[in-house]
Amino acid sequence: MSDVKPRSSLGLFVTLSVMMFLIFFVWGAWYVTMGTFMTERGIADSIGWAYSVAPIAAIVTPFFMGVFADRFLNAEKLQGLLLFLSGLAIMAAPRFAAPETSSIYLSLLLVHTLCFMPTLGLSNTICLKHLADGDRDYPIVRVFATLGWIVAGLVVSFVFKAEATPTQFYVAGTAAFAVGLYSFFLPKTPPPAKGQPLDIGELYGAATLPYFRKRSFAVFMFASLLAAAAMMPYWSLGSPFGNVVGIERTGAFFSMGQVAELFVLGLVLPVFIKRFGIKWTMMIGVLCWAIRYTLFSGAANAEGGTMWTMMVVAVLLHGFSYDFVFVSGFLYVDRHVKEEVRAQAQGLLVVFTQGIGFLLSSQILVAMVYPSVMGDDGGLAEWQRFWLVPVGYLVPVLLLFALLFREDKPIPHTRPEDFPESA
Numbered sequence: 001m002s003d004v005k006p007r008s009s010l011g012l013f014v015t016l017s018v019m020m021f022l023i024f025f026v027w028g029a030w031y032v033t034m035g036t037f038m039t040e041r042g043i044a045d046s047i048g049w050a051y052s053v054a055p056i057a058a059i060v061t062p063f064f065m066g067v068f069a070d071r072f073l074n075a076e077k078l079q080g081l082l083l084f085l086s087g088l089a090i091m092a093a094p095r096f097a098a099p100e101t102s103s104i105y106l107s108l109l110l111v112h113t114l115c116f117m118p119t120l121g122l123s124n125t126i127c128l129k130h131l132a133d134g135d136r137d138y139p140i141v142r143v144f145a146t147l148g149w150i151v152a153g154l155v156v157s158f159v160f161k162a163e164a165t166p167t168q169f170y171v172a173g174t175a176a177f178a179v180g181l182y183s184f185f186l187p188k189t190p191p192p193a194k195g196q197p198l199d200i201g202e203l204y205g206a207a208t209l210p211y212f213r214k215r216s217f218a219v220f221m222f223a224s225l226l227a228a229a230a231m232m233p234y235w236s237l238g239s240p241f242g243n244v245v246g247i248e249r250t251g252a253f254f255s256m257g258q259v260a261e262l263f264v265l266g267l268v269l270p271v272f273i274k275r276f277g278i279k280w281t282m283m284i285g286v287l288c289w290a291i292r293y294t295l296f297s298g299a300a301n302a303e304g305g306t307m308w309t310m311m312v313v314a315v316l317l318h319g320f321s322y323d324f325v326f327v328s329g330f331l332y333v334d335r336h337v338k339e340e341v342r343a344q345a346q347g348l349l350v351v352f353t354q355g356i357g358f359l360l361s362s363q364i365l366v367a368m369v370y371p372s373v374m375g376d377d378g379g380l381a382e383w384q385r386f387w388l389v390p391v392g393y394l395v396p397v398l399l400l401f402a403l404l405f406r407e408d409k410p411i412p413h414t415r416p417e418d419f420p421e422s423a
Contacts, residue, residue: 224352
């Protein structure tokens with residue numbers, strides 16, 4: 001009997017790829033350029049909170065998924081409903097983007113992300129349920145998610161020239177409505193845990209906690225959190241900074257990072273991990289974040305071709321900065337946690353990094369440090385100083401990780417209660 005798994009049909013590939021493309025088009029249409037829009041509207045002091053809503057949603061999402069997606073509604077129907085609601089919220093938000101109504105604006109962004117973030121998990125559930133071989137076929141479908149983000153940036157920049165206008169939110173809302181309607185025609189994906197009792201601890205990875213008794217696992221998880229706590233200035237302040245140094249079409253400019261991500265994810269990362277291991281992969285990823293911010297600082301004091309070179313290199317580092325940190329995290333957890341706990345452990349890693357880490361990053365570096373450094377009339381000199389702050393933070397994080405982390409060999413059959421207490 002052949003061990004070769006059947007191929008997914010071309011029609012299924014196209015159906016799921018369109019879904020992934022549109023969902024990430026929604027996200028890419030506003031997330032990069034919102035900082036420019038808020039600066040133009042006189043609410044730059046709220047950028048930290050605006051970029052905190054997605055991390056808050058990432059923390060809430062595991063509970064939402066466990067209660068509703070796993071027990072009550074088909075994944076495709078729940079996804080469609082949530083995308084409709086997210087579209088309404090994101091289209092209404094810019095109407096209130098003014099100093100006197102900024103709290104309403106932020107509340108609508110929160111509603112949008114609370115509805116949108118669960119669709120990232122739901123779309124993965126739909127794909128993995130229906131693809132013939134998830135390990136083989138899902139990465140191909142997932143490429144279209146990155147393409148969706150790239151195309152969104154190009155559309156916002158070159159079609160609508162909307163970095164500083166509400167149009168970016170209308171583009172995102174229209175795409176949300178489109179993929180919301182599309183979702184109701186996706187393959188039926190019933191809830192896998194219908195009728196089963198709810199365990200709150202399971203939703204937040206309680207079964208993963210015994211693994212923290214193993215020193216290498218604990219160091220890796222907390223190092224991932226600390227690294228993530230330096231990452232939000234790039235997304236939230238990159239576009240306003242680009243405008244200051246003379247880059248007008250920032251939506252398209254920063255989409256080069258996703259192009260680089262496709263290259264790194266497809267060609268560089270698999271070879272690098274195999275040859276050098278998780279530790280060096282993580283270290284190179286964190287180092288690239290520090291180099292990126294250093295280049296931003298240098299670009300604030302440069303002109304002409306030198307400035308453009310620094311900015312282009314900084315954005316192209318996204319492939320290494322993002323994939324080397326986050327993909328290495330998912331792979332490490334997958335290798336060092338037993339199979340029946342892996343889903344919980346991966347969910348906990350997302351809460352640590354894209355939830356707690358990004359929230360701390362938004363609230364500390366963006367909401368507190370940025371306005372403190374920039375003052376009321378900050379210029380290029382202030383930008384130069386600001387970008388060095390996350391560099392000064394990341395360097396000791398990198399050094400501590402290098403000193404404390406030792407990559408153990410995967411032991412798939414070890415029980416967590418067998419782990420010795422860390423020294």
